[in-house]
Amino acid sequence: METNIDEALLMSARVDENSQIPIISQILRIAVYDEFKAYETYTKIIEKFGLVQPFVNIKEAEAVHYAALIQLMQKYNVEVPINNWASKIEVPNTLIECCEMGVAGEINNIAMYNNLLSYANEADIKDVLFKLQAASFNNHLPAFRNCVIAHYNNGATNNNVTQENIMEKLGEYQVILDDIMSGNIDENSISKIFSKLNLSMVSGAVLGGAIIALLNTYNAKQENESKE
Secondary structure, rough: OOOOOOOOOHHHHHOOOOOOOOOOHHHHHHHHHHHHHHHHHHHHHHHHHHOOOOOOHHHHHHHHHHHHHHHHHHHOOOOOOOOOHHHHHOOOOOOHHHHHHHOOOOOOHHHHHHHHHHOOHHHHHHHHHHHHHHHHHHHHHHHHHHHHHHHHOEEEEEOOOHHHHHHHHHHHHHHHHHHHHOOOOOOOHHHHHHHHOOOOOHHHHHHHHHHHHHHHHHHHHHHHHHHH
């Protein structure tokens, strides 16, 4: 499998101020690499389960997203990273797990864009990043949430999750997202994730990635404030 020289940076989905790579390159490479990840993930889900929604529509949207970022990379002479996600992605065994993975993935994506936007200065880059973040917040995340809700509304439950508490847990996601989008995420908000979210609702590794993204956003905010 081909790898990128800055693979660790790309996987972190967070700007590294101590890196020798220019900030503008970090921002664009991290963003497009994450959009590649989403596109390849939804492609593999469709290959496994067929032309199912919301994955078909969101896959098409992800292609538009990374195309917009590549245009910026061409303008600013930033090399496009190798898309090596196809060999990394493992698709869950059920569609509901895929939708739950989508919820966590979009939370992760929204937090990533918050970090990138805190370092972006160029007006056109900020405009594209804002639009892509808004698409995740306003379109993709609600679509995956509706997928999860529909599953439990159809009477599907397990020993840990009921239709009643699935709504509560999805509501908790929204509270955390509101904090992220307003820039008000703090230690109390982060602790709520651990204390109130039902880890059985989303596969542990995926939800763990979302939690790490939220922690990174909080840490970046704290670091920026300490420098002011």
